């Protein structure tokens with residue numbers, strides 16, 4: 547073999563090895579610096595956009611946090627919830643928990659457009675949603691957690707999986723514990739994550755039964771909520787109430803103080819403090835804001851890493867509402 551042929555042979559061998567590595571041996575993982583050279587402006591762009599979206603609509607921080615949770619609980623944080631339905635495709639946006647309820651899609655689309663202008667084809671919608679949720683909490687005074695990036699976007703979505711993975715607001719404590727355990731969370735982490743209801747709003751249809759029929763509710767609180775949520779199903783279904791009326795736009799531990807005084811808005815909320823095994827955790831978080839902040843941040847980091855698509859799985863969507 548002459549030297550030119552030898553070099554050509556070595557190039558082929560090395561290429562095959564690297565190629566093989568990419569696809570089989572090295573399992574790509576999320577990392578903090580994933581976009582530090584490919585899109586250094588990513589974090590400031592998202593932070594600025596989230597801050598102004600929340601300034602324009604104070605509820606938006608809550609909506610972006612929830613959107614991320616609704617995405618992560620269905621086959622991982624892969625932006626599946628962002629895929630719009632079409633005549634030939636049914637995604638997650640009209641699943642039971644999301645229909646007429648999940649919001650913030652426009653904000654994510656706008657951030658994606660801004661990011662595409664500076665680093666086209668590089669940053670996934672799944673990562674943009676993960677950063678936007680974190681920044682929303684920080685903007686509202688909550689804790690910051692580490693952002694590991696490098697998620698890729700799903701090529702599909704599942705309405706059936708969304709219906710079965712996202713717990714209903716009528717769930718019992720044991721159903722909640724099971725739903726979260728299915729994704730690897732302890733009961734304590736479930737309670738910490740539920741502290742997200744220290745911000746945001748819910749529709750009358752989701753708390754009507756609680757304020758008219760349940761007995762583990764503060765009567766004054768129930769009467770106040772009844773004023774804007776008619777007893778008859780079908781009227782005022784979409785009327786909104788604050789999940790935490792003490793400090794609705796501050797990410798603090800007052801959600802747990804509400805539960806201690808039977809002022810949880812959703813059936814699901816009060817279930818966490820109703821004589822069961824999670825009472826002691828609720829009491830602890832209500833008394834110690836610091837412990838709640840730390841536990842919430844740790845649980846969010848964990849949630850943000852539920853089965854991400856990495857390496858060559860999935861794709862980097864051009865537009866968050868549809869696959870490439």
Ligand code: HEM
Pocket residue numbers: 605607608609610611612615646647648649713714715716717722739740742743745746747748749750752789812814
């Ligand atoms: C444990 C089971 C959970 C149930 C049953 C539940 C249920 C609900 C329901 C029914 C609403 C009101 C939706 C509406 O009326 O349109 C809501 C709102 C909200 N949820 Fe949850 N949730 C749960 C867990 C979580 C978690 C883990 C997070 C985030 C980490 C979260 C964040 C939020 C936020 C921020 C809102 C307010 C959204 C807005 O104002 O746009 N929830 N949740």
Ligand SMILES: *[C@@H]1O[C@H](CO)[C@@H](O)[C@H](O)[C@H]1NC(C)=O
Pocket residue numbers: 640641642705706709
């Ligand atoms: C999911 O739930 C919604 C609302 O209850 C229902 O209309 C839809 O048919 C369900 N989808 C699947 C695939 O089960």
